[in-house]
Structure formats: structure tokens, C-alpha cells
Amino acid sequence: MRFKGAVLTLLALITSSILAACGSTPTAVPTAAPTAAATAATPAATTAATTAAAPAATTAATTAAATAAATTDAAPANSTLAVGIVLPTKDEPRWIQDETRFREALTAAGYQVEILFSQGDSAKEKANVEALLTKGIKVLIICPQDGTAAAAAADEARKAGVKVISYDRLIRETDAVDYYVTFDSLAVGANQAQYLVDNAKGTGNPLYLYAGAASDNNAFLFFEGAWKVLQPKIADGTFVIKNSKEADALKAKAELTREEQVKIIGQVTTDWKFDVAKKHADGDLTNATAADKGTVFILAPNDGTARAIADTFAADKDVKTYYVTGQDAEKASVQYIIDGKQSMTVFKDVRVEVKDAIEAAVSMLEGKTPTSTSKYNNGKIDVPATQSPVISVDKANVKAALIDSNYYQASDFTGL
Numbered sequence: 001m002r003f004k005g006a007v008l009t010l011l012a013l014i015t016s017s018i019l020a021a022c023g024s025t026p027t028a029v030p031t032a033a034p035t036a037a038a039t040a041a042t043p044a045a046t047t048a049a050t051t052a053a054a055p056a057a058t059t060a061a062t063t064a065a066a067t068a069a070a071t072t073d074a075a076p077a078n079s080t081l082a083v084g085i086v087l088p089t090k091d092e093p094r095w096i097q098d099e100t101r102f103r104e105a106l107t108a109a110g111y112q113v114e115i116l117f118s119q120g121d122s123a124k125e126k127a128n129v130e131a132l133l134t135k136g137i138k139v140l141i142i143c144p145q146d147g148t149a150a151a152a153a154a155d156e157a158r159k160a161g162v163k164v165i166s167y168d169r170l171i172r173e174t175d176a177v178d179y180y181v182t183f184d185s186l187a188v189g190a191n192q193a194q195y196l197v198d199n200a201k202g203t204g205n206p207l208y209l210y211a212g213a214a215s216d217n218n219a220f221l222f223f224e225g226a227w228k229v230l231q232p233k234i235a236d237g238t239f240v241i242k243n244s245k246e247a248d249a250l251k252a253k254a255e256l257t258r259e260e261q262v263k264i265i266g267q268v269t270t271d272w273k274f275d276v277a278k279k280h281a282d283g284d285l286t287n288a289t290a291a292d293k294g295t296v297f298i299l300a301p302n303d304g305t306a307r308a309i310a311d312t313f314a315a316d317k318d319v320k321t322y323y324v325t326g327q328d329a330e331k332a333s334v335q336y337i338i339d340g341k342q343s344m345t346v347f348k349d350v351r352v353e354v355k356d357a358i359e360a361a362v363s364m365l366e367g368k369t370p371t372s373t374s375k376y377n378n379g380k381i382d383v384p385a386t387q388s389p390v391i392s393v394d395k396a397n398v399k400a401a402l403i404d405s406n407y408y409q410a411s412d413f414t415g416l
């Protein structure tokens, strides 16, 4: 198997290998769209209309109970760190999945793994990168908290002769990014939107829009993918936007400029945080009339924010039924889907992304150029990239997609 081969190669290449992962910090807004046409929007699975009957529930207990800034498995003495990994934060459960999968992939054969998190702090992210550079890494795998702020860290790595792999989120506004490993982010948004479209009947359906962090380039791609599917259905009256004047003002436009996206995302951002998402939802429901409620459709950008928003809508007596999207197939949201409290999620098989990142790193360690299937413009250059597909998951296919694929164990959930 290629992946196994890659891991073995990594072993052979590195006397004692260690992985380090770190975090990041947020800043400005960027605009990176995949250059390649390879980003066809995948239609969401047309599955049973999951009517999230909405019992109010305690908002998403973050899987990431851990808020430790760094998790370090002691490295063997005299070891040489060939690859350094930096992840954004433990406060967003998604990154715990990546940490787990990196550990699995690299320690299975008895590797020592060092994983560091930047906890949403760009200064800490940069310090983490510098620490890795000091240890002599040859390849840096970094998922930036803030795509633009991370450019400085990438520049430093480049100066030290270290290859930079942007992991999941694109580092913007620098030419010091050698490769980008990602999922098809436009398809993520398209799947979310398609789910809402598939479940809407008639016209005038209330639509509530929420987005990720403006410092994360992915938030733009997700929104762009969703808008492409939703906009014609807003224009034809199927949906009526209830919580964003900026989006409503642009409803006739099939394609939005980056600046227009900035305006909308600025208004409906959750910053990827549960509490911000809840606050927004609370405010939106307060501003809405009973006629704006009833059966509602909610574009929530990921699972953590989806659970917070779902709980808030569920607690409103005038909300009778809600459809809410998500992303990441976090365990807590998988349980919500089984329980009928979240309608869908978009499954991103982190095992694949981790494998792609390791293969690219190995290829670089061997002095080769990793194969790329697309390019993403980061505001400065077209970054060669590989992107993997995503899967729309709701109650109807949750078992097939997540249990039968061995991503999770059936025993992780109740009521399956």
C-alpha cells in the first residue's frame, strides 16, 4: 500500500522521527479560490427529509475539553525532527480529529510524536514554527489559525530552507507556500446548501445564514459553494433571507466578489466559536417575528456552531421545525443527527487528508515535487494542491458513511 510505503520511507529517512504540530492566529480576509475546475459542486445526498424536531439541548460540549496549548509526546534523545506539524487550536473539535489521525498514522509503527497547538494565537503559532525550525525540520505542515497572519511564519520557514505544506487552510499573501493539502471546500458548501434546497417546499421559506471565521480562507470557499446553490433559490422566492441585510442586498447576484463575501461573512460570522454562534442565533431570533419562524432553514458552517445554533432555535417556541447543516462529522454532531437534533453534516475523512499530507512531506524529504491535482490562488501565487472529496451525511446514511467505513465505532453512539 502506498501510504504504508510512505510511512516506511519516512522511517528510513529519519533516524528518529518526530512530528510536531502547532497552531496559529487570525487576521485578515483573503480570497483564495481553487484555480482548477476540479471543484465541481457535489450535490448533497437526497435522503429522507430529516425533520430535526429540535429538543433543546445543552450546546455542544466541546470534545476538545483539553485546552492545553501543547501536547508533547517526549521525543527520543538525540532524535532529529524532520517534519514539524502545526495545528490551530484544540477549542475547535475538528482539530482534535486531525491530531488523533496524525498520531495514529505516525505512531502506529512506534513513532514518537510531538504535537503542539497554538490556541488561536498567531504569535504562539510563529513561536511554535520557530521552535521547530530550531530543531532542524525539513518540512513544515501547518494549518493556520489566520491565513494571512501565518504568511510571516511561512516566510521564515522558506528562509531556513524548509518546505511548507499548508494543511487544510490556505496560507495567504506569500509565495513561501510549496503545497496545499485540502478537501473540496466548495463542495462542502454546495452539499450544505443542497440539503436545504432538497427539503424546502413552496416559497417564502425562512433562511438563516451563518459563516465561519473571516480569518479562515475556507470560510469563503464554504460560503461561495453554498451561495452558488442557494442564490437561484433565493432569487426565485423559495427562500427568504431573515438575518443578513448584506446577503439580501446581493440576492440577485449569482457570483459574489471577494469584497461582497467579506460584507456578508462579516455580518454572519460565527468565528468558528460556539458562543459567538449562539449569540448570533439569539439575536436573530429576537429580531425575527413569529412569521419569520415556523419551519426554518439554517446554513450553519460546521458542526460545533450547528449544535449551538440548533439548540438556540430549538428553544424558541415559534420554531416548529428546523433544518440545520453542519460539517466535520464530529462525534457530538453524529449523535445529534441520530437523535434528530441536527439535520446533516459534511464528512471530511481526515484520514485521507493526513495521508495526503504525509505523502507530500515524504516526497519533499526525498527531494521530489509532490504530485498535484489542482491549484489554489493565495493572493500571491497559484499553490499546487491536492484535494479530496467530501460526503453529505444525514440520518439515512450515517451508519454507512461513518460506521461501516470504520471511521467511528458503533459503540461511540446510542440509538444507532
Ligand code: GAL
Pocket: 092, 094, 095, 168, 169, 212, 216, 218, 219, 272, 302, 327, 328, 348
Ligand atoms: C475549517 C475547516 C473545517 C472546520 C473549521 C472550524 O477551516 O476546514 O473543517 O474545522 O475550520 O475549525
